[in-house]
Amino acid sequence: MVPEPEFESYYGRPILKQPTWKTPDVPLYLFLGGLAGGSALLAEGAALTGRPELERVARLAAAGGAAAGTVALVHDLGRPERFLNMLRVFKPTSPLSVGSFILAPFSGLATAAAASHLTGRLPRLGRLAGLGAAAFGPPLATYTAALIANTAVPAWHEAHRELPFVFAGSGAQAAGGLAMMLVSTSEAGPARRMALAGAAIEILAAERVLGKGLVAEPYHVGRPGRMMKLARRATTVAAALTVVGGRSRVASALAGATYLSASLATRFGIFGAGLASAKDPKYVVIPQKERLARRAAAASATH
Template sequence: MSPHRPPVGDRFRRFLGRLDGTGRPGEVPAGPGEEFGAGSGPGTPHTAAGGRTPDQPRSTAPVERRRRGGGRRGGGEQLTVPPAEFTSYYGRPVLKPPVWKWDIAAYLFTGGLAAGSSLLAAGGQLTGRPALRRAGRIASLAAVSASAYFLVNDLGRPGRFHHMLRVAKLISPMSVGTWILTAFGPAAGIAAIAEAAPWLPERGVLGLGRRLLPPVGQAAGLVAAATAPALATYTGVLLAGTAVPSWHEAYPELPIIFGGSALASGAGVGLLAAPRDQAGPARRMAVAGAALELWGSHRVEHRLGLLSEPYRTGTPGRLLRAGRVLTAAGVAGALVGRRSRVLSGLSGVALLAASVATRFGIFHGGVASARDPKYTVVPQRERLRRREAERRTVEG
């Protein structure tokens, strides 16, 4: 045994003393390489995890060293990283907000107006109310023409609309909606042109058109009315099929809101353009459409939890509240003002304005939910927690 190295037993006891903090002052550490820690040598103090140096007083608390993973030796779990918040990378949105502009919101309104007006025209046709039928057909043609303009304006080039007709995908709301609009537009146009038949001469080629247009217009009007419910509601399915949080979560309500808004706007046309004695179907449409629209709006503002917040605050909240007030005022005026032509007309204007406010409110609410990352991250975490709880319930 080398005369410079203490006995093995003494070194081992010294090592244990340093581990449990009972090393005595004045003890000389072993030579190079004997203790853990690179670069140790004679006269160099050494510590172990949780121990003291030989010259450290006993009253001094041991130095705590964190283990890899955030815990302490002999202690419980201790987090070294704070819990993650719902903010995204540098506060940027998790989803890209929709690139749609105001023209798509206007397209939502004009499409519903075209559908509701065609249903109004069919009601006037079947019940023998020519003024109601004429107002509905003309409004339907004007609205569907505006819809085509807004859609093409958003696409950028008219040829893109034609390219969308090359395929038909039943699982794509955009593809189905394109075909619905293509079927509805010509039927609504023929029905509206048929209203010009009394202005044609009675003889000659134009006279033949005068005799043929009314029955053809009746058939076209019924075809347009048959496709009107799909035209009124497919835009709600289209929005709900996106990844925008407040649109996607409201998939049961959006078609109902848009369908009710379409009926209310069509009723507004009838109350505004038809005489009092022919406006009965328009009043009934106003009541039915207002009930659906108000029920759906209430649901999206209260059923979705955190995702209802964009529909209650900011510009979307103001628009939807204005839509509710105008809808209620329009229905009340339609029921009370049966004998007042002026009050019926004001009720029609209120219903049309309510439809505009509702469509734009739903549109802007979805855009606002896509811009704020919390509307994406927080609901995802809640769904994960529910699934974990359900899994534990099943396994437990």
Template sequence: MWTWEVPAYFWLGGMAAGAYVTASLAHGFGSADDRRATAGGYYLAAAALVPCAPLLIADLGRPDRFHHMLRIFKPLSPMNLGAWTLTGFTPIAFARAASHAAGTGLLRGPLGALARLVPTRLAELAGCALGLTLAGYSGVLLAATNIPLWAKSKLLGGLFMASALASGSAAVTLQAARRGAPDATLHRLAALESAASAGEIAVLAGYLTQSGRTARPLTRGRFAAPFWLGAVGAGAVLPLLLHRLAGGRRGRALQSLSAVASLCTIAGSLALRWSIFEAGKDSSEDQSASFELSSG
């Protein structure tokens, strides 16, 4: 039986992907202020990835199981694809973070000289591709099981990807707000986070519609409160309202509202994965849900 390490791994891996994508978008299309304010996203991505492999290995039970998955590349196997993606994304994220640290003088000496050789644009493109794969594969992995709540809808991968982009951009916004980023940068980050949250709500609506009665353990069962109040209310709707309220604010007021909204988004992302994961266990014991899944 899968344990708590799974939703924790999904949450951290998704947030790492979202933070990396946010920082890369800012470096590719943003202003100089945007690039300076969001560069911490590379550090956030690297830090969030540190516990991911240990969490995955802990769930697998033995380290050699993780190693065995890397012996053969099976892109059609969600578990195998996820292991390979994590293995590829982690060093790229660390290399890009080291490259930025070297560019700002934080990393010096031989390591700094080596980090300056990293092709940043290539690392950004490859990291974004692998990060988005890592963010979405977790939902595909759950959907490949015979658990009714996870398998009925084909949108779980898209839902987790949208949530990852929202939580990752929120993490970048949070650190930018705490560091006193320019108002214009915070407004642009808020727009990105809000777009991801709106997309998450839209995909979630489709997921619940497709899931039908198999979603009852999530929407009406003992995990309904953390789902509706945590994942949906505090994690998606409230941040949208707070960012809307912050639209006309400047300075400290903008920074405070942005920080609170981002914290809510990050917590809501964890609540979403945890509630869907745990409610899925109840769904597996629901005979009517299993019948609905098998009947198409």
């Protein structure tokens, strides 16, 4: 019997340098960005269809989520001036640079739209600000997926095609879920539909991530595995409550809280799985060997 191979690096050190991003700062930032981006879209839809209660809640969620997310990001960076320095130069090839130029205008526009809606002042400028925030909403909710996938961390990089869909669905169900908790059922119809659509997108995209073989193993084991399992179960329960509960205020609030919990668990699960995959050399070595073998087989087939 040949023993299972062990993949080690010199002196037992990881092959990859583990990301220095902090927990819970960065997972919270990923979650709050999705919540804020989805809420901005929901607010503009509410304004177009004449749902003032839903618009108020969604505009406040967009502005509050952006503000809280900025605080989490700055805390992770250590000093506020580091965030300001990222706005000095725009680098289209850097997801972090692009993200900074998404977050900054979104925060200003979402705050202006919320202030105008609450005070009743400058309504036209408020609507224009709301439209601008809605335009930046989808990029805000998904650019963080490109940010973490554009690294050498195996669990993130191998899922670079699916993670934007996971983050988009997660953000949509968080925004819809928060509105379902705080808005009367007579106006919460768009929030329910957004949450359901987001849940469907996230489940489908996450299943593709979880089925990626060896590099998906960190999503199944340990704390990240528990968080991902919790997210899938919570999303399923919330969707069932949304469909079965109908216009019940209690069911709507429970479903909304469960959507939020699922979205938060997804971000912590994905973040933790990435850190775990960077620690173990086998997630780097084996996929590299498999890629080399495929290239060699393809090259020999063409000759």
